[in-house]
Amino acid sequence: MERRAEHLTDFPFGIHLLTTGQFIGYVGLWVVSWAGAEAFVGIGIGERAYWSQGYGTDAMRLALRFGFHELNLERISLETNGENARAIRAYEKCGFAHEGTQREWEGRDGRRWHVISMGLLRSDWERANGQP
Numbered sequence: 001m002e003r004r005a006e007h008l009t010d011f012p013f014g015i016h017l018l019t020t021g022q023f024i025g026y027v028g029l030w031v032v033s034w035a036g037a038e039a040f041v042g043i044g045i046g047e048r049a050y051w052s053q054g055y056g057t058d059a060m061r062l063a064l065r066f067g068f069h070e071l072n073l074e075r076i077s078l079e080t081n082g083e084n085a086r087a088i089r090a091y092e093k094c095g096f097a098h099e100g101t102q103r104e105w106e107g108r109d110g111r112r113w114h115v116i117s118m119g120l121l122r123s124d125w126e127r128a129n130g131q132p
Helices: 002-006 055-070 085-093 122-128
Strands: 010-016 023-033 038-045 075-081 097-108 111-121
Touching: 010 055, 023 055, 038 055, 055 075, 055 085, 055 122, 075 085, 085 111, 111 122
Parallel strands: 038 075
Antiparallel strands: 010 023, 023 038, 075 111, 097 111
């Protein structure tokens, strides 16, 4: 709570297994404009053993619900590596739409990578989730 009081724009959460409580990753919202009701979301699951099992999708859905219901956001955005097809599919399942590509934006491992920008509007999220 002290950290939140210092950073009223940062809302980080740990992802833990329900069965054991083991920490496996994080998801967080970073409000970029309270006046515009806009935030970025980020997620990471560390060990490959926990990838492609739905943990990320579940955590993202909870973060989106928190963002739209508790923080009263109107828009949530993210960026991802253009070659991360698994992440892109998971984001699309959560309702994110492709909004642009920054070609060869990121340099890493001796290569240039595309960065995909995606966004989700509150109105689209509410329609997809049966909200009024």
